[in-house]
Amino acid sequence: MRKVLFGVDVFCELRNPMRNTRMALVTNDVATDAFGVKSRVALLKSGFNIVKLFSPEHGLSASAADGAWVPNATDALTNLPVVSLYADKLKPSKEDLQDIDNVVFDIPDVGCRFYTYLWTMTHIMEACAEQNKTLIVLDRPNPLGGDLEKAEGPLLANACASFMGRWSVPVRHSCTLGELAKYFGSTYTPTLELHVVKAQNWNRNEFPDGTNWNFVPTSPAIKDLETAFFYPGLGLLEGININEGRGTNRDFKVLGAPWIHAPSLKEQLDKHNIQGIEISTTEYIPKWGLYAGETCFGLQLGISDKHTFCPVSFGIQLIQELILNYPQTCNERLYQTNANPSGAGHLDKLLGIQNSFETLKAGVEIQTNLKPKQWQDEIEPYLLY
Incomplete structure (x- = not known):
């Protein structure tokens, strides 16, 4: 089995005039080449003229807390200025881009609509289109795989648009960020000059396995591949008053509350x-977060087969069982973040459906299976692998 090479590996080998242009790089510490060298270091060593860095949620270190405001900084590794895109702004300003020629985007993703790195990319796309800057997306495989038959809805309703989902894609989209960039470029930013540098030696049915491609934790809560697989479903728990494992070392692998009777919940599921x-x-007992210092009773989860597990469907079933069994105590939660200071409507923003809690409470089935070829037909012209 040949080693998977990322877009940054391919880009570093290219000999083109872009090496002499002034570049800004959108990145974080998780972005490395296939051999573990941080992307910004690899690009500089290859002769690219990187003059500025932009960082997404969790900051350049990828270690800031979920939803926390991240300040501008100076990168200790390269001494380059770092402009935060998760502070007072989510999108580069005209001034941020006036002294550069091209923008390069290289950030690993987890294949889930409400994971915000994707939406930072769309703000970059819009800014580059407005300021006539070229955008180069260095692509990476989707750790949840690229089997479009495994994509899970619902699609995002326009009324639920936010920084956790700006444009309509499924919750589990089964695409790479490069593919979504091509799709969004055609649909939303047609004037953008966009180049996507493909990864090599990856096929759509592959997951990271430690031999041809390693999974690296992408943010504080997504510590391993199993957590990434749970996230499109268990992440929905942020919208209700259930601890989702934050405050433990098992984020999105455990769930609980002081008022749950765990054996009964397991029996129902x-x-x-x-x-x-x-x-x-x-x-x-979570050390911080919801129910910090209180004993939570609940469930521990493990994946026995990544090929058959459907995380979004499971997350919806789980929430409906919680509401059904605890109608007086299971309620919506305000989930405050820098992008949503009030925390209101969080479940709607995650799931992409208006009045989602009331819909789930009424026992209405929320369809996660997309209509035959609905997403596949839409995205197919933009697939790269």
């Missing part, structure tokens, strides 16, 4: 015969 997952009861 087992009736659904959910594929690809292992469920057991647990109790824990």
Whole structure:
């Protein structure tokens, strides 16, 4: 099996006039070449004239807390200025771009619509289109795989647009950021001069396995590949008053609250015969976050088969069971972030459906299976692998 090479590896080998232009790089510490060298270091060593860095949510270090304001900084590794795109602005200003010729984007993603690195990319696309700057996206494989039959909706309703989902794609989209950039470029920013540098030696059915391609934690809560697989479903718990594992070392692998009777909840979920997952009861005390210092009773989760597990469907089933079994205590949660200071409407923004809590409470089935070829037909012209 040949080693997967990322877009940055391919770009570093290219001999083109762009090496002599002034470039800004949108990146973080998680972005490396296939051999573990940080992308900004690899690009500088290859002779690219990187003069400025932009950082997304979690900052250049990829270690800032979820939703936390991130200041501008100076990169200790390269001594380059770092402009935060998760502070007072989410999009580069005209002044930010006036002294550069091209923008390069290289950030690993986790294949989930409400993971915000994707939407930082769209703000970059808009800014580059407005300021007549070329954008180069250095592509990477999707760690959740690229099987479009595994994509899960719902699609985003326009009324639910936010920094957790600006444009309509499924919750689990099964695409690379380069593919989505091509799609968005055609649909929303047609004047943008966009170049996507493909990864090499990856096919759509591959997951990271430690031999041809390693998964590197992409943010504080996404510590491993199993967590990334749970995230499109368990991330929905941020919208209700259930601890989603934050404050533990098992983010999105455990869930609980002081008022849950874990054996009963497990029994109800087992009736659904959910594929690809292992469920057991647990109790824990979060060190911070929701119910910090309180004993939470709930479930511990494991994935037995990545090919059959459908995270979004599971997340919706889980929330409906919680509401059904605890109608007086399971409620919506305000989830405050820098991009949504009030925290209101968080579940709607995550799921992409208006009045989603009331819909789930009423027992209405939310369809995660996309209509035959609905997403596949839409995205197919932009696929790269």
